[in-house]
Amino acid sequence: MSNSLIIGQYVPGNSIIHRLDPRTKITIIFFFVFVVFFANSLLSYAILTAFALASVATTRIPIKFIVKGLTPVWFLIVFTFLLHLFVTKEGTVVAEVFSFKIYSGALIQGIAISMRFFLLILITSLLTLTTTPIEITDAIEDMLHPLKKIKFPVHELALMMSISLRFIPTLMQETEKISRAQASRGVDFKTGPIKERAKAVVPLLVPLFVSAFKRAEELAMAMEARGYHGGEGRTKLRELRIEKRDIAIYVLFLFVIAGLFLTRNY
């Protein structure tokens, strides 16, 4: 029921990674994604993997959540691996499967590319696993701040995102209620031919839109009554602050990058 609604993948926690400034996390992930493509030796991969796994371990998020987050992409990783295995023809033949020759180069490249893929996904999912959507919104607002100069509506965009986040659970509950009411009036959402089921969506969507519009109207009025008149002169309660732990992580990450470039080609 409502108590279990989780928006996105966020898993609450109090680890250092949870407490990092979201901008730090976004920046590091951005550069990590970038440097992954420079890894080309066993040692360099090992360093990146160690960093990623250590980060995962630090969050203390149960492995099953992480694995669950990766399920949709397992297929892609395996597919990439197999593709390389059968397409690349370098090195010596190490095995033969149904008259397909598998080369040593293919094996190595397949592993390397899938590994890259895996690291990318693991580290980016760490952002959504340890950061609430609202923190991500704050970080984006802050990092896009320079765009205000070219009249990009940064504040409005961030407010829109945070209000959407606030109303997702409300609208989900509403959807549940309306579908119950319509099911009681004989609508069958679950069985029947596709055409019938598509038609069954109308009695669900119309009321949902009507109510969303009504909510929007009332919310706008309430916001105005509480003195909202744009981003001008507004202060903020939620504050992003770079702490010592952020600096420490940056330094650590620099070491990782340095290590990566030193071990390239080994």
Place this chain on the structure above:
Amino acid sequence: MDITFENVNYIYQQGTPFAHKAIKDLSFHIPSGSFVAIIGHTGSGKSTLIQHLNGLVHPSAGTVTIGNYRLTNDEKPKNMKELRSKVGVVFQYPEHQLFEETVEKDIAFGPENFGVSKEEIAKRIQEIIPAVGLSGEMLKRSPFDLSGGQMRRVAIAGVLAIKPDVLVLDEPTAGLDPRGQKEIMNMFKELHKKEGLTTVLVTHSMEDAVQYADHVIILNKGTKYMEGRPEDVLTQQEALNKVQLDVPEAVQFLLNFEKRFGIKIPFQRQTTEEIARDVHRYLQGGGENE
């Protein structure tokens, strides 16, 4: 149709870390034709109970029987749609379910889904419109152009048009003003008598329970807390206060009166007028010594 719950349990999101028991070992029996009030706070399991009544959910354990339909964890009635055509549910704020272009189409939506013929639907609409206090000229209008109170009536008409045997009402008067509340409740009472319905009223209002129901069930934390005739259950102040419910105002007065004057006037669902006469008799007619 008789309604029976036997040791019903319901667990939300079973098998996840968020699993939570909404209904615990709930058993009761509602004989066909009775008007039952189910009372409890938000979170007492009322809304989950309602969803069992027309098969929107199945018990995690135990058995729900409605007429000839049986619901258990692994057993569904063969024709769920048929059950839903027999048990009509007016959900809270039912106007939120309106979606058609005209009032007429929206009222017809339910019966159409259950395969009622066009002629029959037209006939039912003619009967229902005056019963719920709407006028015929509204039929061609968009339900979204009506006032809140009128939209509520259209939504109720949409459920009544299914002609159910069991009518489940989930706080049907919430948000209406006093006049609207009274009109709607009186309409349900009329209908209950005229059509011989089994009516299940979920409410917060002790006054409504006393006035309309012949049987009350009090729910607390997903389980049955008390059950019986309104005059027996709704007079037990201490027990009710324990689950943060109050006795009806008339009962409250009789209890206060007893405390002040040492005279007990039993509550038998008498009208305010009768209470006044009782008080008068005891205080001025020297009733204490009779």
Place this chain on the structure above:
Amino acid sequence: MRKKLIEFRNVSFRYGDEEPWVLKNCSFEVYENEWLAIIGHNGSGKSTIAKLMNGLLFPQEGEIIINGQQVTEETIWDVRKDVGMVFQNPDNQFVGTTVQDDVAFGMENRGFPREEMIKRIEQNLTAVGMQDYRLTEPHRLSGGQKQRVAIASVLAVSPKVLILDEATAMLDPKGRQEIMRTVSNVRAEHALSLITITHDLREVVQAERVIVMNSGEIWDEAIPREIFSKKDALREIGLDVPFVAILTDELKKTGMTITNEPLNQEELLEDLWTLHLRT
């Protein structure tokens, strides 16, 4: 004599030139530190009054003066500093993703420094008994709790008037009690005027003055006790008469003399007791 805080002078309002008048030639005052209740059936014009006080709507005729200033497009931001409002639907006025974010919203709009916000969040959440829910998300709160947060949010910017526009209409009895209790606590601790708009006569008992609205007009203006005595008339305009008032009437019909219109059961029993001692 108390200072006038709000003044309606011959105010009329309608939503469009073709539409019927929602408010017809209404004049009244609200004083500093007063508790005024406005009561009427749905569509009587009572909620329109609230929106006019906040500059969410403007009258076609007449004028509205708040704290010495006429409400116009130019003055609305000043007016809104003085007039705080809690609306009916608990969900549709909750802006923040958590309780403390919501309380902060009004202060952020007015450029409060962060330290001040933190202080006031603590203070005002404590005032409504929600201090333990600072980081809770709205969908985990009951309707009554959300409305208490809404009250805290409005109080945080220290308005001179707090308007509750049917703030209890969508709540269960428990939530309603929570809000009524919160409101009397707030009134005991803050110097501010309170305007409660409702269709429930039981909610006006504590008010100092009641305005009864009917079809866009001021139908009556009196102290609660006086209003309670006009049962038949109230019923006629679609309002529900409380049990105590009905019982008092019935007792009078039996020939008992009850002098003062009782507002609650205690008062009625007190009257009966004096009567009883005399016989």
